[in-house]
Amino acid sequence: MFNPSKEQVRQFFTEAWRKHRHGQSLTPLEAQALDWMLQHPEYHADLEDPGAAQAEYAVEGGRTNPFLHLSMHLAITEQLSIDQPPGIRAAHERLLRRTGNPHEAAHEIMECLGQVVWESQRLGKPFSSEHYLDLLNRRATLL
Template identity: 65%
Template sequence: MFNPSRDQVRQFFIDTWRKHQELQVLTPLEDIALNWIEQHPEYHDVLIQPDAMTREFNVEEGRTNPFLHLSMHLAIAEQLSIDHPRGIRQAFDKLASRTDPHHAAHEIMECLGQVVWESQRLGTALDSEAYIELIRQRVSRD
């Protein structure tokens, strides 16, 4: 299993944006990442800042960590591509039909964040069943 460090994740997104700006060829994964970077113009300046590798993004200060946010988009894109946990693709399609794919991904991201936080808090593996159940609850909302 691939388990990149914080610095590797940050460098990946920084390099992807730089390569795009320089019109270099992207890998398939970079191409997917670029799609999400382009949908978040509020992160573009962060990706070119000299302190991007070390910058802190404190929730207490109302700052979203763009690297975490983009990483979660990539994780969800992978989950959708293989329909794991089972049923996530169908749930995503239903959410997207009500709004749009980006908003649907953010809905799922809320669920992913909750189960990741819970697994870290308890020191346990991510609970896929709880995750898909949270997503299904969002789908069933009116």
């Protein structure tokens, strides 16, 4: 299983952004990441700043970690592509119908993913796909 370090993740995004800016070829994963980077212009300066790639993004600072946010987009994209956990694709379809916007639907999923990861870390329990899917399904059926 691929388990990159924080530095490797940040290097992946900054390198993909650099290659995009210089018109160089991207790997399929870099191209997928670029799609999300382009949808987040508020992160472009961070992707070009070597200092931002080294920065700590504490919650108390009130600023979203652009590398974590983009990583979550990629994780969700992968989950949807293989329907893992089973049912995430159907929940995504319902979120798409409810929001009418693929990016907003992805952010709805991200909220659920973030909550389950946070709870897992805080409580020292394994990640619960069932809880994740339950949160997604509840969010997908909101009116």
